[in-house]
Every structure is written in structure tokens, then in C-alpha cells.
Amino acid sequence: xxxxxxxxxxxxxxxxxxxxxxxxxxxxxxxxxxxxxxxxxxxxxxxxxxxxxxxxxxxxxxxxxxxxxxxxxxxxxxxxxxxxxxxxxxxxxxxxxxxxxxxxxxxxxxxxxxxxxxxxxxxxxxxxxxxxxxxxxxxx
Numbered sequence: 588x589x590x591x592x593x594x595x596x597x598x599x600x601x602x603x604x605x606x607x608x609x610x611x612x613x614x615x616x617x618x619x620x621x622x623x624x625x626x627x628x629x630x631x632x633x634x635x636x637x638x639x640x641x642x643x644x645x646x647x648x649x650x651x652x653x654x655x656x657x658x659x660x661x662x663x664x665x666x667x668x669x670x671x672x673x674x675x676x677x678x679x680x681x682x683x684x685x686x687x688x689x690x691x692x693x694x695x696x697x698x699x700x701x702x703x704x705x706x707x708x709x710x711x712x713x714x715x716x717x718x719x720x721x722x723x724x725x726x727x
């Protein structure tokens with residue numbers, strides 16, 4: 588009666604599909620697998636502590652901030668991406684924004700206009716800097 592959930596080629600299940608004719612204006616919170624063939628104008632955020640994979644297909648686009656454990660981009664992305672585990676940029680990826688990542692994979696042909704920011708580097712930059720005073724030299 589019910590069909591099994593579709594899967595991507597890498598075996599991840601797709602829980603939510605945003606089709607190519609769909610335009611969403613607003614923020615999205617999700618868990619599981621989100622596959623975007625349409626267009627999103629707003630934030631796309633995976634719920635904390637949940638497994639989640641966001642896949643942006645070649646014909647899809649997102650204009651807004653993205654935050655998820657795993658982000659796979661093969662379409663147009665305008666905005667910063669925060670991936671707690673991994674970001675994959677496929678050959679047709681066109682990204683304008685900064686990528687914050689633990690692990691990044693870029694295929695030949697992917698385009699990035701922005702910065703790659705490793706999560707450890709971002710944490711170190713946010714930590715307060717403590718300067719130590721140099722001891723005074725004794726006069727002779």
C-alpha cells in the first residue's frame with residue numbers, strides 16, 4: 588500500500604522533497620533527509636541533536652542561511668552554510684557565502700565566492716585572548 592522511502596545514490600533516505608516547481612518563502616526546520624529541487628527564500632535549519640542531511644539538487648536554489656550536520660550542494664546557494672559534520676560541493680555547485688565546516692569536499696567545477704572557515708579555527712578566533720605582562724627588567 589505504501590511505497591518505501593526514496594533513497595539517494597549514496598544510500599541516505601529522503602524524508603522531505605521540495606519539488607522543482609515549488610517556491611518557499613520563509614524559514615524551514617527539518618530532521619532526516621531534505622532534498623531540494625525547488626527554491627527556498629529563507630533559513631534552512633536542522634533541529635539540534637538530530638541526524639539530518641540537506642541536499643540541494645542541480646536545479647534547486649536557496650537564498651538564506653543553512654545549518655545542518657551534513658550539507659550537499661549541487662545547485663545555487665546564496666548565504667552562509669554551517670555544517671557540523673561535512674559539506675560536499677558537487678560539480679554544478681554555485682555558492683556565494685562562507686562555508687563553516689568540519690570536513691569539506693569539493694568536486695572539480697564547483698564554484699565558491701566566499702571563505703572556507705574550519706570549525707576549529709572559528710572557535711579559536713572566538714576565544715578571548717589573554718596577554719601576559721612582561722616582567723619589568725631590573726635596573727643595575
